Amino acid sequence: MTQLARALTIAGSDSGGGAGIQADLKTFQELRVFGMTAITAVTAQNTLGVFDVQTLPAEAVAKQLDAVATDIGVDATKTGMLANAEITALVARKVKEHQLFPLVVDPVMVSTSGHLLLDQAARKQFIEELIPLATVITPNIPEAEALTETPLTDLNARKQAAQALHALGAQSVVIKGGHLEDDEAVDLFYDGKEFVFLRSPRFDTPHTHGTGCTLSAAIAAYLARGFTLANAVSQAKQFISAAISHAFPLGNGHGPTNHWAHRLGGELYAD
Numbered sequence: 001m002t003q004l005a006r007a008l009t010i011a012g013s014d015s016g017g018g019a020g021i022q023a024d025l026k027t028f029q030e031l032r033v034f035g036m037t038a039i040t041a042v043t044a045q046n047t048l049g050v051f052d053v054q055t056l057p058a059e060a061v062a063k064q065l066d067a068v069a070t071d072i073g074v075d076a077t078k079t080g081m082l083a084n085a086e087i088t089a090l091v092a093r094k095v096k097e098h099q100l101f102p103l104v105v106d107p108v109m110v111s112t113s114g115h116l117l118l119d120q121a122a123r124k125q126f127i128e129e130l131i132p133l134a135t136v137i138t139p140n141i142p143e144a145e146a147l148t149e150t151p152l153t154d155l156n157a158r159k160q161a162a163q164a165l166h167a168l169g170a171q172s173v174v175i176k177g178g179h180l181e182d183d184e185a186v187d188l189f190y191d192g193k194e195f196v197f198l199r200s201p202r203f204d205t206p207h208t209h210g211t212g213c214t215l216s217a218a219i220a221a222y223l224a225r226g227f228t229l230a231n232a233v234s235q236a237k238q239f240i241s242a243a244i245s246h247a248f249p250l251g252n253g254h255g256p257t258n259h260w261a262h263r264l265g266g267e268l269y270a271d
Helices: 020-030 058-071 085-098 120-133 141-148 155-167 211-224 229-245
Strands: 006-014 034-046 049-055 076-079 103-105 173-175 184-190 195-201
Touching: 006 020, 006 058, 006 211, 020 034, 020 211, 034 058, 058 085, 076 211, 085 120, 103 120, 103 211, 120 141, 141 155, 155 173, 155 184, 184 229, 195 229, 211 229
Parallel strands: 006 034, 006 076, 076 103
Antiparallel strands: 034 049, 173 184, 184 195
């Protein structure tokens, strides 16, 4: 019997179900990976915004990680919302202790509605302790700008930002292009040697809640299944493009993406 692939997400809970732990688990399930969690925070949010954040004690996060890693085992890990410096440093330590690689780091800093999800004190730990452990880091344009302290106004600036993040220790970088006002949604993948542009149509929809979580979770799922990094990133791009193209018009704000959209009109991911 083929070993069941196992993926772990270390992130916050989204009560609206569109992002965070909930989006990650939906993605793992759709990509035939057994999903596990270490919850860092519980948020009260919906399609209109984030209304409250209750951060868990670092000890509680540590016990979740220990419980999963020492019994079930982990084939790939992704991080999302880490909330504060203590949890960020803890996660970096536990990743090394339990060898939770490959590691997909999604630098969740600010919600779509502008709510701060990673405090300023945690950014130093994030840059110095977690990024060097990343198999791939997946910032969007604002996150890449915050991490590199450089405005990404053109293609050359995005390349330089990818190189800067790679220089911080990440093995590879995906800078997501969804925030740019282009006809296409173009993500930039850099593995330390070459740049690869991943293109998809830009869909005219406000329902994009959870896209970053879903993309990083999809990369982790494919890595857990043994895909090469380049192939995992490429397949994840197809998965999120399908999810956005059939997004749900739920709520009164930014609705969630559709995690089973890949089933519509044929599967977009490889067996």
